[in-house]
Amino acid sequence: MTVGRSIGRALLVVAVAVLAAVSLVACTGPRVASLGSTTAARTVARGDEALEANRAAAPRVSTRAFEHRADFGSLFDAPTTVTNGSGEADVAPLFEVEGTAIHKRHVYDRMLEVDPQRVRDVEEALFLDVRIVELVRRFQIAAPQDEVDIAVRRDIARMERAHERMGDGVAFDQHVLESYGMPLEALRAHLAMLAWRRITRSYVIRYAARRQGVLLLERFLAKTAEEAEDARRAILEGGDFARIAEARSIGSRARFGGRLPPLPHGTDHPSASLAADVGVGEVGPVRATVLEDESPGFGFVRVVERREPLLRPFAELRAELRRELERRPVERAELVAFGAMPLP
Numbered sequence: 001m002t003v004g005r006s007i008g009r010a011l012l013v014v015a016v017a018v019l020a021a022v023s024l025v026a027c028t029g030p031r032v033a034s035l036g037s038t039t040a041a042r043t044v045a046r047g048d049e050a051l052e053a054n055r056a057a058a059p060r061v062s063t064r065a066f067e068h069r070a071d072f073g074s075l076f077d078a079p080t081t082v083t084n085g086s087g088e089a090d091v092a093p094l095f096e097v098e099g100t101a102i103h104k105r106h107v108y109d110r111m112l113e114v115d116p117q118r119v120r121d122v123e124e125a126l127f128l129d130v131r132i133v134e135l136v137r138r139f140q141i142a143a144p145q146d147e148v149d150i151a152v153r154r155d156i157a158r159m160e161r162a163h164e165r166m167g168d169g170v171a172f173d174q175h176v177l178e179s180y181g182m183p184l185e186a187l188r189a190h191l192a193m194l195a196w197r198r199i200t201r202s203y204v205i206r207y208a209a210r211r212q213g214v215l216l217l218e219r220f221l222a223k224t225a226e227e228a229e230d231a232r233r234a235i236l237e238g239g240d241f242a243r244i245a246e247a248r249s250i251g252s253r254a255r256f257g258g259r260l261p262p263l264p265h266g267t268d269h270p271s272a273s274l275a276a277d278v279g280v281g282e283v284g285p286v287r288a289t290v291l292e293d294e295s296p297g298f299g300f301v302r303v304v305e306r307r308e309p310l311l312r313p314f315a316e317l318r319a320e321l322r323r324e325l326e327r328r329p330v331e332r333a334e335l336v337a338f339g340a341m342p343l344p
Contacts, residue, residue, distance in 0.1 A: 072129055072132070072133050072136075072197065094107070124339075127339065128201070128335060128338065128339055129197075129201075131338070131339070131343060132200070132201050132204050132205075134343060135204045135207070135208055135343065135344075136200065136204060139207065139313070139314045140314060140315070141200065141203050141204050141207060141314050142196075142200055142203075143195070143196045143198075143199035143200040143203065144199075144318070144322070147195075147199050147322070148192055148195045148196050148199060149192075151191075151192075151195035151198075151199065152188055152191045152192050152195055155191050155195070156187075156188065156191065159172075160172055163175055172184070201330070202325050202329065202330045203314075203318075203321055203325070205330050205334055205335070205338045206262075206321050206324065206325060206330065206334075207314050207317060207321060208264065208338060208341070208343070208344055209262050209264045209334070209337075209338075210307075210309075210310045210312075210317060210321075211309055211310065211311060211344035212264035212265050212266060212309060212341060212342075212344050213264065213265035213306075213307055213308050213309040213310075214262035214263060214264055214265065214305075214306075214307045215262070215263045215264075215265060215267075215272060215275060215303070215305075215306055215307075216260070216262055216263075216303075216304040216305040216306075216307070217259075217260045217263065217271055217274075217275055217301045217302065217303060217304060218241050218242065218245065218257065218258040218259050218260070218301060218302040218304060219245070219249070219251060219253060219258045219260055219271050219274065219299060219300075219301045220232070220235075220241075220244070220245050220248075220249045220251070220258055220299055220300055220301070221249050221250050221251040221289070221291055221292075221297055221298070221299040222248075222249070222250060222297060222298050222299065223250065223291075223297050223298075224297075224298060225286055225288075225298045227248070227298070228286040228298040228299060228300060229286050231244050231245075231248050231249070232283060232285075232286055232300050235283055235302075236283060241257065241258060241283070241302050242257025242258060242259070243257070245257050245258030246258070250291070250297075251291075251292060251299075252292055253333075259304075260333065261330075261331045261333045261334045261337070262307075262334065263337050264337055264338070264341045265309070266341055266342055267337045267340055267341050268340050269333075269336070269337050269340065270289050270290045271289075271299075271301060273287070273289065274287055274289060274299055274300060274301045275301050275303050278301065278302075278303045279303065280303050280304070280305060280306055281302070281303065281304075282302065282303060283300060283301075283302045284300050284301050284302070284303070285300060286298050286299070286300045287299065287300065309344075
């Protein structure tokens, strides 16, 4: 294998990793149902026939589907159990090596040692996805297929351009097969799964906010009460909130003029407390609050709008939500708010 081809494969790995990373949350791994075939191709390609034989002989986790489970992974499968030598029930192992059964918990423990932040990201994503799927079932929400198709074509085109820049002389489909142990069509299916999850999450979060009712705010944060009072005074004297926030606020939203993503009614987001008893269009008083780094600070908000709950079916709002998401994708702050809000 040439050095150029090795570098090319490494860059393609990075390209797909980046595509996965742009998902709304970190839980974008392949479904358990796909692990058998994907891992088989990789291990056989490496010549690890013995490991593959042990893996193939091990009991498999159930891939029993339910109506809206299709693309949210094994989290919503009932695990298959087997009986061990002592007659006790045990979850089926992934594979066995020299008589030692390897279970998912072993993979989790090792990942916790190797990359604890990644594990925390995945745990957070699973927490959110349980809530996401509950609303998917309840309100019949799903990503439109044309949006999924567009996302996959865009991702594949980006990967192909990256591959062309490598110039290693290997066909793209062969490059994918060698790097990931799966044919190009399988990669398309995997990217479609990731896109379906990402887009469905976005629709669910925005639709849930509509049903819950939302609060639209502009926010200013400061370390001291004096700094916050000075900024508030400047705004009340006719200064532009957005410009003053951009120049003087310490919040991450300063570059957006202090404008926050929509906050659902009932959220315990600190900024919602700043808006208590503040009328629409008014600038609230300076109050003690928790800053984004969880240190104490001070802030105030201007209430842009209070939207009452909108209880229309998802199908009636799909087109409107799509246009809204195209203009303004879901942001991290909305994920936090969704995780804390009561489900509608």
